[in-house]
Amino acid sequence: MKASKVVLFDTYIPEKDFLYYSIPDEFISLVDIGKAVIVPLKKSKKLGYIWDIVEIEDPKFEVYPILSVLENIPPISKSLITLVNWISNYYSNSLYKTANYIFPSGVELEIDRYLKAKDVAVDMSKKQEKVFLALVESEIEEKKLKKELKISENIIKSLLKKGAIEERFEIKLKEKKPRKHVYLSEKKGDSWGSFLIERKILDLMQKPLLLFVEAREERWKIYHEIMKHIYQKGKSVLFVFPTIKSLIQFGDFLSQYVPFSIYFYHSFLTEAQAYSVFKTTNTEQSVVLSTSKGLFLPFKDLGLIIVDQEENEFYNMREKEPRYDTVVVALKRAQLEGIPIVLGSSSPSIASFYRAINYKDLELYRKPLLNRPQITVVDLRREKTHDILDFYSLRKTEENLKNKKKVFILLNRLGYSPYVQCQDCGYIFMCPHCKSSLVYHLEERIMKCHYCGFEMLPPERCPVCEGYSFIQSGIGTEKLYRYIVNTYRWAKVLRVDSEIELQDETLIHEADIIVGTRLIEPWLDDNGIGLLIIYNLDNFLHIPDFASPEKTFNMMKRIVGMYKGKEIIIRTYNPSHYVVKALKINSFGDFLNRELSNRKSLNYPPFSKIHQILLEDIDEREILEEGGRIVEEIRSNFVTLDVLGPAPYFPYFIRDKYRYQIIIKDKEGLIDGAFLRGICEKSKAPFSNLRFIINIDMEEILT
């Protein structure tokens, strides 16, 4: 028989990604892959999408018919279904979770159940009789009845069984309507803007195009011209950005130069607003500015995808299922739709640049920056005083303040001091749940764990040696902020980090000095900026990740590409590090060559694929045992693979669970997620609490 595979909205059935439903004759012309339907599940009704239509031979279960086909909810195209299937297979994500990730929220079923007494006489208990009599006059809605007569489902059930009453269902489709149209840009230009770009860029778009243009605004102007070219052919355009802030900034730019409103799509929209965009893209030609989730919108006639800051690490979605790499998925979607795609960057990822140069499956367009800020490297080894800021930075800060120019200081450490240490025995206070150091917060006078939120008062005595004097070592934004406030008492100083709520963005424009973590990145395009101080570049460079030099370099180039000040000071203990040197003379080539030779010697991407298996368990011995078995199993299947671990994964003890990782370097591309999942499931002991997370094709990895 012919049956449809239906993926249900928001109803997780263990081990099953979809259920089978038959197609009633009256729907044969309506039913199609990708259409939204209502189906029965037990006594309830559920929303779902038809994922596939297949032939099944004498099923071992009852197959119920689809109840209705919904024309109001946008259908999901076959290419989108293929994309989801691919993400699910390639990255080893559950199909149910991946499909539900792209399903619209903001539309749901509302089921009302009405009960009515029948005209019959049967034996009834007192309670049953009371309910029966209430239902004689007219039908009553289930919840109302239960509340008024204070009865439970059991009474209704026994009455139904006896045939004394009957039930009736009313199913309504509830599509949420947004109150505020924040997803639509208010301003719009009177007509199209016009910028001069090289004609050849449009020709290069025959293939996926890597747009290596260092100046951010120049890149934006090129985007505008490319978009105009495609839009005027009647097609929709999707822009993808790594963060909401960067998307809004581009939106402010773009809306001046297009004669219509553009759509925003990101996680800060309400369900109703997101649904409204979801629906619009399916019915109208539109331009959408989105975070990575926009790649799954059901565009009616998509003509172009532009991914900005393609190197940005926020594109790597590995926190929860579905795990995927945004850039890879964007390329896949473009390929499935048969449309052009542009990856833009001020400093492309090693992966993309390598592909463009060696495999030529990406075209490359390159335009270097003309007006660069001066980059000064301060060698911290030569600083004699152990002061918080060096002499040069202090002098330059004063100079800029005098000239009414803003100074930004970037420091990626929260709190007052990252470690509290006993002066007598050297003990460092650790979080009892995560085995990571507790950060001291002076204002609140507490020690805090930044992984699990554990807090404690600073103790009077050291738990190891009973000593009573402690040093607050290291420096966080809070300490730096206090130092700056005390040093420049006349200046307006502002602290920006995830622990302080930024009340109003105008505060940033009014401030003279801004101290903050990477959250300040979006504001480094401020017109009044004169100086940026990278407090300690080593904090970025020394993160134990093979990709940290690349990430650091790219972050700095991204900043340089939008920066409007004269000078950037980089403070470091490693002035001779190749990243620092390459930044100083602005040489992408120097950085790339050095980085590629490092990666080659250690067998890291792009010379191999890196897969990671994360293991989590309350029992450390169990992890090591089963982890060891997994490693053995992989090795015995593929002798040529480089398998490392299980090794502790930082933080290796979090929320009372131990964490280990296995890393697999796969040079020839031999294995996939399904293989690893199979091995893990096979190696897992029947009653163990081991949880494993498989991450395929990583561009970064903490070691």
Add this chain to the structure above:
DNA sequence: CGGTTGCTTACG
């Protein structure tokens, strides 16, 4: 015995 509560099972 009717009714409730709490738990496990399975859904197509």
Add this chain to the structure above:
DNA sequence: GTAAGCAACCGT
């Protein structure tokens, strides 16, 4: 997720 099925209990 959540309705169904079942066992154990409670009160009349």
